[in-house]
């Protein structure tokens with residue numbers, strides 16, 4: 651079902667410092683910050699030759715990143731995103747296999763303008779999974 655690795659997301663307590671580190675010592679191509687209020691995050695994408703890194707910073711009162719950073723104040727790996735060709739087919743298959751889709755179960759539009767949804771980390775070896783239809 652899953653295809654390419656689209657991105658690995660890292661929650662960070664200081665977005666400016668994280669961008670400076672990736673652009674400086676790590677020598678990566680760092681994009682511009684993008685506010686996604688409907689997801690409660692500000693994101694910055696870092697382009698690597700074979701995938702992307704998504705830096706996540708909390709936005710608004712109900713941000714999922716705020717609660718993550720409360721438990722891990724130094725930041726840390728937050729989720730991994732896999733590409734799927736048909737997100738509703740993938741969702742229905744995973745639900746029938748017993749996986750929990752987060753939120754109301756509907757796909758929402760993510761940072762790349764594509765439909766995305768999230769799968770509960772407790773159902774996938776402690777790793778929060780994002781699926782993106784590409």
Ligand SMILES: CC[C@H](C(=O)O)C(=O)SCCNC(=O)CCNC(=O)[C@H](O)C(C)(C)COP(=O)(O)OP(=O)(O)OC[C@H]1O[C@@H](n2cnc3c(N)ncnc32)[C@H](O)[C@@H]1OP(=O)(O)O
Pocket residue numbers: 659686689691693704706714715717718727728729731752753759760761762766768770771772776777778780
């Ligand atoms: C879509 C825009 C953009 C893009 O790429 O296009 C993004 O990626 S935005 C990314 C931000 N959005 C989300 O993360 C949406 C989905 N996330 C959620 O619904 C919540 O964050 C959830 C349910 C994963 C965690 O909710 P909460 O913070 O309230 O914590 P809980 O206490 O309910 O957590 C239960 C349990 O899971 C563990 N946990 C929490 N977050 C993670 C994580 N990122 N990775 C692994 N495990 C995680 C948490 O520690 C709890 O474990 P326990 O043993 O019970 O303490």
Ligand SMILES: [Co+2]
Pocket residue numbers: 657659704729731780
């Ligand atoms: Co993501």
